[in-house]
Amino acid sequence: MTNKTFTLDINTLDGPLGHRVYTALRNKILTMAFEPGTVLRKGALCEQLGVSRSPVTEALNRLSTDGLVDIIPQSATRVSQFSIFELREEAFLREAVEVAAVAKVAQDHTDEQMTVLSRNLKMQGLLVEDADFQGFFEADLEFHELILAFTGFPKVAATAGQMSLQLRRARMLILPEPGRPKQAVAEHQAILTSIRAGDADAARSAMSLHLRQLITRIEPLERQHPEYFRPN
Amino acid sequence: MTNKTFTLDINTLDGPLGHRVYTALRNKILTMAFEPGTVLRKGALCEQLGVSRSPVTEALNRLSTDGLVDIIPQSATRVSQFSIFELREEAFLREAVEVAAVAKVAQDHTDEQMTVLSRNLKMQGLLVEDADFQGFFEADLEFHELILAFTGFPKVAATAGQMSLQLRRARMLILPEPGRPKQAVAEHQAILTSIRAGDADAARSAMSLHLRQLITRIEPLERQHPEYFRPN
Protein backbone atom coordinates (compact mmCIF):
# COMPACT_ATOMS: atom_id res chain seq x y z
CA MET A 1 0.00 0.00 0.00
CA THR A 2 1.87 3.02 -1.24
CA ASN A 3 0.98 6.44 0.02
CA LYS A 4 -0.74 8.27 -2.78
CA THR A 5 1.06 11.49 -3.50
CA PHE A 6 -1.29 14.28 -4.33
CA THR A 7 -0.12 17.20 -6.33
CA LEU A 8 -1.64 20.13 -4.60
CA ASP A 9 -0.84 23.34 -6.38
CA ILE A 10 -1.43 26.63 -4.72
CA ASN A 11 0.90 28.86 -6.63
CA THR A 12 -1.27 29.05 -9.74
CA LEU A 13 -3.99 30.77 -7.72
CA ASP A 14 -4.05 34.24 -6.28
CA GLY A 15 -5.47 35.90 -3.25
CA PRO A 16 -4.98 35.11 0.42
CA LEU A 17 -3.33 31.83 1.32
CA GLY A 18 -6.37 30.59 3.18
CA HIS A 19 -8.57 31.09 0.15
CA ARG A 20 -6.07 29.46 -2.16
CA VAL A 21 -5.83 26.40 0.04
CA TYR A 22 -9.62 26.26 0.22
CA THR A 23 -10.01 26.49 -3.54
CA ALA A 24 -7.34 23.88 -4.23
CA LEU A 25 -8.81 21.36 -1.80
CA ARG A 26 -12.35 22.11 -2.93
CA ASN A 27 -11.45 21.39 -6.53
CA LYS A 28 -9.75 18.14 -5.61
CA ILE A 29 -12.80 17.04 -3.69
CA LEU A 30 -15.40 18.14 -6.24
CA THR A 31 -13.58 16.41 -9.07
CA MET A 32 -13.29 13.25 -6.95
CA ALA A 33 -9.49 13.43 -7.12
CA PHE A 34 -9.77 13.20 -3.35
CA GLU A 35 -12.08 10.25 -2.85
CA PRO A 36 -14.71 10.21 -0.11
CA GLY A 37 -13.15 8.88 3.06
CA THR A 38 -9.67 10.19 2.30
CA VAL A 39 -8.03 11.41 5.47
CA LEU A 40 -6.71 14.95 5.28
CA ARG A 41 -3.83 15.29 7.71
CA LYS A 42 -3.36 18.88 8.65
CA GLY A 43 0.34 18.54 9.35
CA ALA A 44 1.00 16.91 6.00
CA LEU A 45 -0.96 19.58 4.16
CA CYS A 46 0.98 22.33 5.89
CA GLU A 47 4.25 20.70 4.91
CA GLN A 48 3.25 20.02 1.30
CA LEU A 49 1.99 23.53 0.79
CA GLY A 50 4.69 25.23 2.76
CA VAL A 51 2.26 27.20 4.87
CA SER A 52 1.36 27.27 8.53
CA ARG A 53 -1.69 25.76 10.15
CA SER A 54 -3.70 28.97 10.10
CA PRO A 55 -4.68 29.04 6.43
CA VAL A 56 -5.08 25.27 6.33
CA THR A 57 -7.36 25.32 9.35
CA GLU A 58 -9.40 28.11 7.84
CA ALA A 59 -9.76 26.18 4.59
CA LEU A 60 -10.79 22.97 6.33
CA ASN A 61 -13.34 24.80 8.44
CA ARG A 62 -14.92 26.33 5.36
CA LEU A 63 -14.98 22.95 3.66
CA SER A 64 -16.63 21.57 6.76
CA THR A 65 -19.46 24.11 6.66
CA ASP A 66 -19.76 23.31 2.95
CA GLY A 67 -20.29 19.69 3.97
CA LEU A 68 -17.37 18.55 1.84
CA VAL A 69 -15.29 17.27 4.75
CA ASP A 70 -16.22 15.68 8.04
CA ILE A 71 -14.19 16.87 10.98
CA ILE A 72 -13.91 14.33 13.76
CA PRO A 73 -12.89 16.56 16.66
CA GLN A 74 -9.46 15.96 18.14
CA SER A 75 -8.95 13.06 15.80
CA ALA A 76 -9.06 13.45 12.05
CA THR A 77 -10.56 15.23 9.09
CA ARG A 78 -11.73 13.23 6.11
CA VAL A 79 -13.40 13.90 2.81
CA SER A 80 -17.10 13.40 3.43
CA GLN A 81 -18.90 10.40 2.07
CA PHE A 82 -22.13 10.57 0.15
CA SER A 83 -25.50 10.04 1.71
CA ILE A 84 -28.44 9.26 -0.52
CA PHE A 85 -30.65 11.13 1.89
CA GLU A 86 -28.53 14.27 1.67
CA LEU A 87 -28.41 14.02 -2.10
CA ARG A 88 -32.20 13.86 -2.25
CA GLU A 89 -32.32 16.84 0.06
CA GLU A 90 -30.03 18.85 -2.19
CA ALA A 91 -32.00 17.81 -5.25
CA PHE A 92 -35.14 19.10 -3.60
CA LEU A 93 -33.57 22.45 -2.76
CA ARG A 94 -31.96 22.84 -6.14
CA GLU A 95 -35.24 22.09 -7.87
CA ALA A 96 -37.05 24.59 -5.67
CA VAL A 97 -34.67 27.39 -6.63
CA GLU A 98 -34.21 26.57 -10.29
CA VAL A 99 -37.93 26.11 -10.85
CA ALA A 100 -38.66 29.47 -9.28
CA ALA A 101 -35.87 31.02 -11.32
CA VAL A 102 -37.06 29.67 -14.63
CA ALA A 103 -40.60 30.83 -13.89
CA LYS A 104 -39.36 34.34 -13.21
CA VAL A 105 -37.21 34.35 -16.33
CA ALA A 106 -40.17 33.13 -18.37
CA GLN A 107 -42.16 36.11 -17.14
CA ASP A 108 -39.60 38.80 -17.77
CA HIS A 109 -36.69 38.27 -20.10
CA THR A 110 -34.91 40.29 -22.73
CA ASP A 111 -34.25 39.34 -26.33
CA GLU A 112 -30.55 39.46 -25.61
CA GLN A 113 -30.91 36.87 -22.87
CA MET A 114 -32.84 34.61 -25.22
CA THR A 115 -30.09 34.95 -27.76
CA VAL A 116 -27.45 33.91 -25.25
CA LEU A 117 -29.48 30.89 -24.15
CA SER A 118 -30.20 29.92 -27.71
CA ARG A 119 -26.55 30.14 -28.64
CA ASN A 120 -25.59 28.00 -25.67
CA LEU A 121 -28.19 25.43 -26.65
CA LYS A 122 -26.93 25.18 -30.22
CA MET A 123 -23.44 24.71 -28.87
CA GLN A 124 -24.74 21.87 -26.71
CA GLY A 125 -26.11 20.15 -29.79
CA LEU A 126 -22.81 20.45 -31.63
CA LEU A 127 -20.80 19.16 -28.69
CA VAL A 128 -23.05 16.12 -28.32
CA GLU A 129 -22.78 15.39 -32.05
CA ASP A 130 -19.01 15.51 -31.74
CA ALA A 131 -19.19 13.28 -28.67
CA ASP A 132 -17.33 15.93 -26.65
CA PHE A 133 -18.96 15.00 -23.37
CA GLN A 134 -16.64 17.06 -21.24
CA GLY A 135 -17.52 20.11 -23.28
CA PHE A 136 -21.20 19.28 -23.10
CA PHE A 137 -20.95 18.89 -19.35
CA GLU A 138 -19.67 22.44 -19.06
CA ALA A 139 -22.21 23.87 -21.49
CA ASP A 140 -24.95 22.12 -19.54
CA LEU A 141 -23.74 23.71 -16.33
CA GLU A 142 -23.59 27.09 -18.03
CA PHE A 143 -27.15 26.76 -19.34
CA HIS A 144 -28.45 26.40 -15.81
CA GLU A 145 -26.24 29.16 -14.47
CA LEU A 146 -27.44 31.51 -17.19
CA ILE A 147 -31.06 30.99 -16.25
CA LEU A 148 -30.25 31.59 -12.59
CA ALA A 149 -28.33 34.74 -13.49
CA PHE A 150 -31.15 36.03 -15.67
CA THR A 151 -33.36 36.35 -12.61
CA GLY A 152 -31.34 39.50 -11.98
CA PHE A 153 -30.38 38.20 -8.55
CA PRO A 154 -26.68 37.35 -8.35
CA LYS A 155 -27.01 35.62 -5.01
CA VAL A 156 -29.49 33.15 -6.49
CA ALA A 157 -26.89 31.48 -8.68
CA ALA A 158 -24.38 31.51 -5.85
CA THR A 159 -26.83 30.01 -3.38
CA ALA A 160 -27.99 27.36 -5.81
CA GLY A 161 -24.40 26.31 -6.45
CA GLN A 162 -23.54 26.29 -2.78
CA MET A 163 -26.57 24.20 -1.79
CA SER A 164 -25.93 21.44 -4.31
CA LEU A 165 -22.24 20.72 -3.90
CA GLN A 166 -22.72 17.05 -3.10
CA LEU A 167 -24.94 16.68 -6.12
CA ARG A 168 -22.26 18.22 -8.29
CA ARG A 169 -19.66 15.86 -6.88
CA ALA A 170 -21.82 12.76 -7.23
CA ARG A 171 -22.52 13.62 -10.84
CA MET A 172 -18.88 12.85 -11.58
CA LEU A 173 -19.60 9.20 -10.87
CA ILE A 174 -22.38 8.83 -13.39
CA LEU A 175 -21.35 6.74 -16.34
CA PRO A 176 -22.29 8.24 -19.69
CA GLU A 177 -25.38 6.45 -20.86
CA PRO A 178 -25.90 6.28 -24.59
CA GLY A 179 -28.53 8.73 -25.70
CA ARG A 180 -28.71 10.60 -22.41
CA PRO A 181 -26.85 13.71 -23.54
CA LYS A 182 -29.08 14.01 -26.58
CA GLN A 183 -32.12 13.63 -24.37
CA ALA A 184 -30.77 16.31 -22.03
CA VAL A 185 -30.41 18.72 -24.93
CA ALA A 186 -34.01 18.05 -25.88
CA GLU A 187 -35.09 18.82 -22.32
CA HIS A 188 -33.10 22.04 -22.39
CA GLN A 189 -34.80 22.90 -25.65
CA ALA A 190 -38.20 22.38 -24.05
CA ILE A 191 -37.22 24.70 -21.21
CA LEU A 192 -36.04 27.39 -23.58
CA THR A 193 -39.17 27.12 -25.69
CA SER A 194 -41.35 27.58 -22.62
CA ILE A 195 -39.33 30.59 -21.52
CA ARG A 196 -39.53 32.18 -24.93
CA ALA A 197 -43.28 31.63 -24.95
CA GLY A 198 -43.50 33.36 -21.58
CA ASP A 199 -45.27 30.31 -20.21
CA ALA A 200 -44.14 30.19 -16.60
CA ASP A 201 -46.08 27.04 -15.78
CA ALA A 202 -44.67 25.13 -18.72
CA ALA A 203 -41.17 26.35 -17.86
CA ARG A 204 -41.61 25.13 -14.30
CA SER A 205 -42.76 21.72 -15.46
CA ALA A 206 -40.01 21.37 -18.02
CA MET A 207 -37.32 22.35 -15.55
CA SER A 208 -38.73 20.06 -12.88
CA LEU A 209 -38.85 17.13 -15.25
CA HIS A 210 -35.31 17.80 -16.39
CA LEU A 211 -33.80 18.13 -12.92
CA ARG A 212 -35.43 14.94 -11.70
CA GLN A 213 -33.50 12.97 -14.27
CA LEU A 214 -30.30 13.67 -12.37
CA ILE A 215 -31.32 12.38 -8.97
CA THR A 216 -32.91 9.36 -10.64
CA ARG A 217 -29.61 8.50 -12.24
CA ILE A 218 -27.69 9.19 -9.04
CA GLU A 219 -29.75 6.86 -6.84
CA PRO A 220 -28.27 3.62 -8.24
CA LEU A 221 -24.76 4.81 -7.40
CA GLU A 222 -25.18 3.67 -3.82
CA ARG A 223 -25.02 0.07 -5.04
CA GLN A 224 -22.39 0.63 -7.69
CA HIS A 225 -20.02 2.48 -5.37
CA PRO A 226 -20.90 1.53 -1.81
CA GLU A 227 -17.41 2.52 -0.70
CA TYR A 228 -18.26 6.17 -1.42
CA PHE A 229 -21.44 6.11 0.60
CA ARG A 230 -21.98 6.55 4.29
CA PRO A 231 -23.40 3.45 5.90
CA ASN A 232 -26.87 4.05 7.21
CA MET B 1 -22.09 61.70 22.79
CA THR B 2 -21.64 58.90 25.28
CA ASN B 3 -20.25 55.56 24.24
CA LYS B 4 -23.05 53.08 24.26
CA THR B 5 -22.20 50.20 26.55
CA PHE B 6 -23.45 46.91 25.24
CA THR B 7 -24.05 44.06 27.60
CA LEU B 8 -22.63 41.12 25.78
CA ASP B 9 -23.18 37.94 27.71
CA ILE B 10 -21.32 34.83 26.76
CA ASN B 11 -21.45 32.92 29.98
CA THR B 12 -25.10 31.92 29.65
CA LEU B 13 -24.25 29.95 26.52
CA ASP B 14 -22.34 26.74 26.16
CA GLY B 15 -20.02 25.19 23.65
CA PRO B 16 -16.76 26.50 22.20
CA LEU B 17 -15.90 30.13 22.80
CA GLY B 18 -15.93 30.95 19.12
CA HIS B 19 -19.46 29.65 18.77
CA ARG B 20 -20.65 31.47 21.86
CA VAL B 21 -19.25 34.77 20.63
CA TYR B 22 -20.86 34.17 17.25
CA THR B 23 -24.24 33.41 18.78
CA ALA B 24 -24.14 36.41 21.09
CA LEU B 25 -23.21 38.85 18.34
CA ARG B 26 -25.68 37.27 15.92
CA ASN B 27 -28.52 37.71 18.37
CA LYS B 28 -27.61 41.33 18.99
CA ILE B 29 -27.56 42.00 15.27
CA LEU B 30 -30.74 40.11 14.41
CA THR B 31 -32.71 41.82 17.15
CA MET B 32 -31.36 45.19 15.98
CA ALA B 33 -29.75 45.78 19.37
CA PHE B 34 -26.65 46.39 17.28
CA GLU B 35 -27.86 48.84 14.68
CA PRO B 36 -26.71 48.67 11.08
CA GLY B 37 -23.52 50.66 10.69
CA THR B 38 -22.31 50.01 14.24
CA VAL B 39 -18.55 49.53 14.26
CA LEU B 40 -17.41 46.34 15.93
CA ARG B 41 -13.92 46.86 17.28
CA LYS B 42 -12.18 43.59 17.67
CA GLY B 43 -9.94 44.73 20.48
CA ALA B 44 -12.86 46.08 22.47
CA LEU B 45 -14.84 42.88 21.99
CA CYS B 46 -11.90 40.79 23.19
CA GLU B 47 -11.58 42.92 26.29
CA GLN B 48 -15.31 42.96 27.09
CA LEU B 49 -15.64 39.24 26.68
CA GLY B 50 -12.34 38.35 28.26
CA VAL B 51 -11.21 36.19 25.37
CA SER B 52 -8.43 36.39 22.84
CA ARG B 53 -8.72 37.44 19.22
CA SER B 54 -9.06 33.89 17.90
CA PRO B 55 -12.67 33.20 18.85
CA VAL B 56 -13.70 36.77 18.08
CA THR B 57 -12.09 36.62 14.65
CA GLU B 58 -13.79 33.32 13.95
CA ALA B 59 -17.15 34.74 15.00
CA LEU B 60 -16.75 37.86 12.86
CA ASN B 61 -15.73 35.79 9.85
CA ARG B 62 -18.81 33.64 10.18
CA LEU B 63 -21.00 36.70 10.53
CA SER B 64 -19.34 38.08 7.43
CA THR B 65 -20.21 35.03 5.36
CA ASP B 66 -23.73 35.28 6.79
CA GLY B 67 -23.81 38.81 5.41
CA LEU B 68 -24.54 40.28 8.82
CA VAL B 69 -21.33 42.28 9.06
CA ASP B 70 -19.20 44.01 6.47
CA ILE B 71 -15.48 43.61 6.94
CA ILE B 72 -13.44 46.44 5.52
CA PRO B 73 -10.00 44.83 5.29
CA GLN B 74 -7.26 46.31 7.41
CA SER B 75 -9.67 48.93 8.63
CA ALA B 76 -12.88 48.12 10.41
CA THR B 77 -15.80 45.74 10.79
CA ARG B 78 -19.32 47.09 10.98
CA VAL B 79 -22.81 45.71 11.23
CA SER B 80 -24.08 45.52 7.66
CA GLN B 81 -26.70 47.89 6.41
CA PHE B 82 -29.82 46.85 4.59
CA SER B 83 -30.12 46.88 0.84
CA ILE B 84 -33.54 46.76 -0.73
CA PHE B 85 -32.08 44.79 -3.57
CA GLU B 86 -30.66 42.15 -1.25
CA LEU B 87 -33.93 41.97 0.65
CA ARG B 88 -35.82 41.33 -2.59
CA GLU B 89 -33.27 38.69 -3.45
CA GLU B 90 -33.78 36.94 -0.13
CA ALA B 91 -37.53 37.19 -0.50
CA PHE B 92 -37.27 35.48 -3.86
CA LEU B 93 -35.14 32.66 -2.50
CA ARG B 94 -37.28 32.19 0.56
CA GLU B 95 -40.42 32.05 -1.53
CA ALA B 96 -38.83 29.51 -3.85
CA VAL B 97 -38.00 27.17 -0.99
CA GLU B 98 -41.16 27.61 1.07
CA VAL B 99 -43.41 27.24 -1.94
CA ALA B 100 -41.69 24.01 -2.92
CA ALA B 101 -41.90 22.82 0.66
CA VAL B 102 -45.58 23.49 1.07
CA ALA B 103 -46.31 21.73 -2.23
CA LYS B 104 -44.45 18.65 -1.06
CA VAL B 105 -46.19 18.69 2.30
CA ALA B 106 -49.55 19.03 0.57
CA GLN B 107 -48.79 15.89 -1.39
CA ASP B 108 -47.63 13.72 1.47
CA HIS B 109 -48.45 14.54 5.04
CA THR B 110 -49.53 12.61 8.09
CA ASP B 111 -52.54 13.21 10.28
CA GLU B 112 -50.21 13.92 13.14
CA GLN B 113 -48.52 16.71 11.21
CA MET B 114 -51.90 18.23 10.40
CA THR B 115 -52.79 18.13 14.06
CA VAL B 116 -49.63 19.98 15.00
CA LEU B 117 -50.19 22.66 12.36
CA SER B 118 -53.83 23.01 13.33
CA ARG B 119 -52.91 23.40 16.97
CA ASN B 120 -50.35 26.06 16.12
CA LEU B 121 -52.91 27.92 14.03
CA LYS B 122 -55.48 27.96 16.79
CA MET B 123 -52.81 29.29 19.11
CA GLN B 124 -52.10 32.06 16.62
CA GLY B 125 -55.75 33.06 16.71
CA LEU B 126 -55.78 33.20 20.49
CA LEU B 127 -52.60 35.24 20.67
CA VAL B 128 -53.92 37.79 18.19
CA GLU B 129 -57.17 38.08 20.13
CA ASP B 130 -55.18 38.74 23.27
CA ALA B 131 -53.05 41.26 21.37
CA ASP B 132 -49.92 39.30 22.35
CA PHE B 133 -48.00 40.29 19.25
CA GLN B 134 -44.68 39.01 20.48
CA GLY B 135 -46.23 35.63 21.06
CA PHE B 136 -47.90 35.73 17.67
CA PHE B 137 -44.60 36.62 16.06
CA GLU B 138 -43.05 33.45 17.45
CA ALA B 139 -46.03 31.26 16.56
CA ASP B 140 -45.91 32.65 13.03
CA LEU B 141 -42.25 31.74 12.75
CA GLU B 142 -42.99 28.27 14.08
CA PHE B 143 -45.79 27.73 11.58
CA HIS B 144 -43.39 28.24 8.71
CA GLU B 145 -40.66 26.18 10.32
CA LEU B 146 -43.09 23.32 10.86
CA ILE B 147 -44.00 23.21 7.21
CA LEU B 148 -40.35 23.23 6.22
CA ALA B 149 -39.62 20.46 8.70
CA PHE B 150 -42.53 18.36 7.45
CA THR B 151 -40.80 17.98 4.11
CA GLY B 152 -38.69 15.40 5.94
CA PHE B 153 -35.55 17.28 4.96
CA PRO B 154 -33.88 18.87 7.97
CA LYS B 155 -31.48 20.89 5.87
CA VAL B 156 -34.38 22.61 4.13
CA ALA B 157 -35.44 24.49 7.24
CA ALA B 158 -31.82 25.31 8.05
CA THR B 159 -31.11 26.58 4.57
CA ALA B 160 -34.28 28.62 4.42
CA GLY B 161 -33.41 30.28 7.71
CA GLN B 162 -29.84 30.94 6.67
CA MET B 163 -30.78 32.48 3.35
CA SER B 164 -33.23 34.99 4.77
CA LEU B 165 -31.33 36.49 7.67
CA GLN B 166 -31.58 40.06 6.43
CA LEU B 167 -35.30 39.60 5.93
CA ARG B 168 -35.64 38.39 9.48
CA ARG B 169 -33.70 41.38 10.76
CA ALA B 170 -35.62 43.90 8.68
CA ARG B 171 -38.89 42.48 9.93
CA MET B 172 -38.04 43.89 13.34
CA LEU B 173 -38.51 47.38 11.95
CA ILE B 174 -42.04 46.86 10.70
CA LEU B 175 -44.56 48.73 12.76
CA PRO B 176 -47.58 46.69 13.78
CA GLU B 177 -50.38 47.66 11.44
CA PRO B 178 -53.89 47.23 12.76
CA GLY B 179 -55.57 44.20 11.28
CA ARG B 180 -52.43 42.75 9.75
CA PRO B 181 -51.95 39.95 12.30
CA LYS B 182 -55.55 38.86 11.85
CA GLN B 183 -55.07 38.88 8.10
CA ALA B 184 -51.87 36.83 8.46
CA VAL B 185 -53.75 34.21 10.47
CA ALA B 186 -56.34 34.01 7.70
CA GLU B 187 -53.58 33.48 5.15
CA HIS B 188 -52.09 30.75 7.30
CA GLN B 189 -55.50 29.18 7.48
CA ALA B 190 -55.77 29.17 3.70
CA ILE B 191 -52.39 27.47 3.47
CA LEU B 192 -53.36 24.81 5.97
CA THR B 193 -56.68 24.19 4.22
CA SER B 194 -54.90 23.65 0.91
CA ILE B 195 -52.42 21.27 2.49
CA ARG B 196 -55.15 19.28 4.15
CA ALA B 197 -56.97 19.04 0.82
CA GLY B 198 -53.79 17.73 -0.76
CA ASP B 199 -54.03 20.52 -3.33
CA ALA B 200 -50.39 21.31 -4.10
CA ASP B 201 -51.19 24.08 -6.55
CA ALA B 202 -53.51 25.85 -4.15
CA ALA B 203 -50.93 25.48 -1.38
CA ARG B 204 -48.28 27.02 -3.61
CA SER B 205 -50.49 29.97 -4.45
CA ALA B 206 -51.55 30.53 -0.88
CA MET B 207 -47.97 30.44 0.38
CA SER B 208 -46.77 32.70 -2.39
CA LEU B 209 -49.47 35.24 -1.71
CA HIS B 210 -48.73 35.16 2.00
CA LEU B 211 -44.96 35.57 1.68
CA ARG B 212 -45.26 38.49 -0.71
CA GLN B 213 -47.01 40.48 1.98
CA LEU B 214 -43.78 40.68 3.93
CA ILE B 215 -41.55 42.15 1.25
CA THR B 216 -44.34 44.54 0.33
CA ARG B 217 -44.38 45.85 3.85
CA ILE B 218 -40.60 45.96 4.04
CA GLU B 219 -40.10 48.08 0.91
CA PRO B 220 -41.28 51.36 2.49
CA LEU B 221 -38.71 51.00 5.26
CA GLU B 222 -36.04 52.46 3.02
CA ARG B 223 -37.75 55.85 3.33
CA GLN B 224 -38.73 55.50 6.95
CA HIS B 225 -35.26 54.47 8.10
CA PRO B 226 -32.77 55.63 5.50
CA GLU B 227 -30.01 55.52 8.10
CA TYR B 228 -30.28 51.73 8.16
CA PHE B 229 -29.99 51.37 4.42
CA ARG B 230 -26.96 51.28 2.21
CA PRO B 231 -26.83 54.20 -0.17
CA ASN B 232 -27.16 53.06 -3.74
Next chain:
DNA sequence: ACAAGTCAACTAACATGTCAGTTGAGGGGC
Protein backbone atom coordinates in the same frame (compact mmCIF):
# COMPACT_ATOMS: atom_id res chain seq x y z
C1' DA C 1 -10.35 78.71 4.78
C1' DC C 2 -8.41 74.86 2.25
C1' DA C 3 -5.76 71.24 -0.08
C1' DA C 4 -2.01 68.12 0.72
C1' DG C 5 0.79 65.40 3.25
C1' DT C 6 1.55 62.86 7.73
C1' DC C 7 0.69 59.75 11.30
C1' DA C 8 -1.65 57.07 14.86
C1' DA C 9 -5.15 53.56 15.29
C1' DC C 10 -6.99 49.69 13.69
C1' DT C 11 -6.94 45.67 11.16
C1' DA C 12 -6.39 41.01 8.11
C1' DA C 13 -3.39 37.44 7.33
C1' DC C 14 -0.28 34.41 8.90
C1' DA C 15 2.97 31.87 12.06
C1' DT C 16 3.58 29.48 16.23
C1' DG C 17 3.07 27.67 21.04
C1' DT C 18 0.04 25.36 24.55
C1' DC C 19 -3.38 22.24 26.36
C1' DA C 20 -6.74 18.86 26.52
C1' DG C 21 -9.50 15.37 24.10
C1' DT C 22 -9.98 11.35 20.70
C1' DT C 23 -8.46 7.34 18.28
C1' DG C 24 -6.20 3.25 16.93
C1' DA C 25 -2.38 0.17 17.10
C1' DG C 26 0.30 -2.59 19.88
C1' DG C 27 1.46 -4.94 24.27
C1' DG C 28 0.36 -7.56 28.29
C1' DG C 29 -2.63 -10.61 30.89
C1' DC C 30 -5.97 -14.43 30.68
Next chain:
DNA sequence: GCCCCTCAACTGACATGTTAGTTGACTTGT
Protein backbone atom coordinates in the same frame (compact mmCIF):
# COMPACT_ATOMS: atom_id res chain seq x y z
C1' DG D 1 -6.91 -16.71 20.52
C1' DC D 2 -9.18 -12.83 22.96
C1' DC D 3 -9.93 -8.76 25.78
C1' DC D 4 -8.38 -4.73 27.98
C1' DC D 5 -5.27 -1.21 28.75
C1' DT D 6 -1.76 1.91 27.64
C1' DC D 7 0.31 5.27 24.83
C1' DA D 8 1.80 7.68 20.78
C1' DA D 9 -0.08 10.37 17.06
C1' DC D 10 -3.14 13.51 15.75
C1' DT D 11 -6.18 17.02 16.45
C1' DG D 12 -9.50 21.36 17.82
C1' DA D 13 -9.61 25.37 20.45
C1' DC D 14 -7.40 29.14 22.05
C1' DA D 15 -3.69 32.65 23.05
C1' DT D 16 -0.30 35.61 21.23
C1' DG D 17 3.32 37.82 18.32
C1' DT D 18 4.53 39.83 13.69
C1' DT D 19 4.00 42.15 9.33
C1' DA D 20 1.94 44.97 6.13
C1' DG D 21 -2.14 47.48 4.48
C1' DT D 22 -6.05 50.87 5.13
C1' DT D 23 -8.37 54.81 7.05
C1' DG D 24 -9.46 59.06 9.03
C1' DA D 25 -8.12 62.78 11.67
C1' DC D 26 -4.80 66.13 12.38
C1' DT D 27 -1.24 69.12 11.09
C1' DT D 28 1.03 72.02 7.87
C1' DG D 29 1.81 75.13 4.22
C1' DT D 30 -0.53 78.49 1.44
